[in-house]
């Protein structure tokens with residue numbers, strides 16, 4: 001279990017991390033989400049012992065990273081995929097890491113296979129890798145020691161949609177097996193696909209946190225019909241709140257079942273009916289981080305979301321190590 005407790009990091013006049021608290025439980029994939037410069041990397045660097053905090057603590061399984069015996073087999077980290085020695089191949093990189101951890105050379109080959117780097121690619125120099133290939137190598141390196149905790153900084157950066165899908169599978173499988181995953185990103189949609197608990201950070205402060213579904217609110221419906229005016233009247237008459245959708249058509253603050261029932265009862269032909277997904281989450285993210293975003297603030301004004309404690313997740317008490 002990862003516990004970040006009232007963590008603060010000051011660089012001269014800049015509060016890079018400001019009284020940040022959250023926790024990640026075994027079985028959970030926690031997304032640490034925030035715009036550029038929000039303080040994500042600094043928090044992860046403190047967590048992994050690379051930067052000392054100004055105040056507060058960040059522990060893994062109750063230990064400071066530096067106090068964990070043989071940390072590489074307890075905590076897998078990927079903080080900078082571009083940091084691998086460019087003159088070595090992926091295979092050499094992993095074999096060297098494995099040697100330091102006391103692992104047999106075959107372990108490196110297993111991991112290369114797992115992350116989808118082909119034997120040919122694995123023998124090429126890292127200097128010639130694409131960003132996505134480096135990320136795959138980084139994930140392989142993080143998983144090499146069979147850790148119970150993963151800490152990954154921007155791991156989906158540079159991955160194509162298939163790569164993001166793959167990453168989700170790897171991390172979901174890891175968490176479902178009782179592992180703890182903390183990953184950062186400045187991209188909401190990527191975190192949304194992968195994480196099941198989200199901590200939103202902006203200007204060094206936690207602005208919201210909670211299970212993805214609760215942050216997203218009750219999902220509404222996106223609907224179009226051959227007669228939207230009649231549909232809106234029917235929805236209003238049935239007591240369903242709706243408004244013109246930013247995507248065109250109508251957004252209804254109700255489930256697709258309720259909307260479909262109203263349309264059927266009013267004999268209105270629907271041409272589209274689907275869950276509006278996590279549009280609420282996007283609005284919330286843009287709203288919360290508006291002051292911290294670079295460029296013009298986006299998103300409508302609304303009610304701020306409170307930061308809340310992270311309730312215990314499933315599978316607490318990881319049997320394998322420091323989780």
Ligand SMILES: Nc1ncnc2c1ncn2[C@@H]1O[C@H](COP(=O)(O)OP(=O)(O)OP(=O)(O)O)[C@@H](O)[C@H]1O
Nearest residue numbers: 011014016034035036037038039040041042043186
């Ligand atoms: N060593 C340092 N010295 C001074 N300021 C620093 C240092 N490291 C980070 N900062 C500052 O702290 C703030 C937070 O940086 P951090 O790298 O943690 O953000 P981030 O959320 O990871 O951003 P990004 O998504 O762009 O990677 C930034 O303003 C950054 O310039």
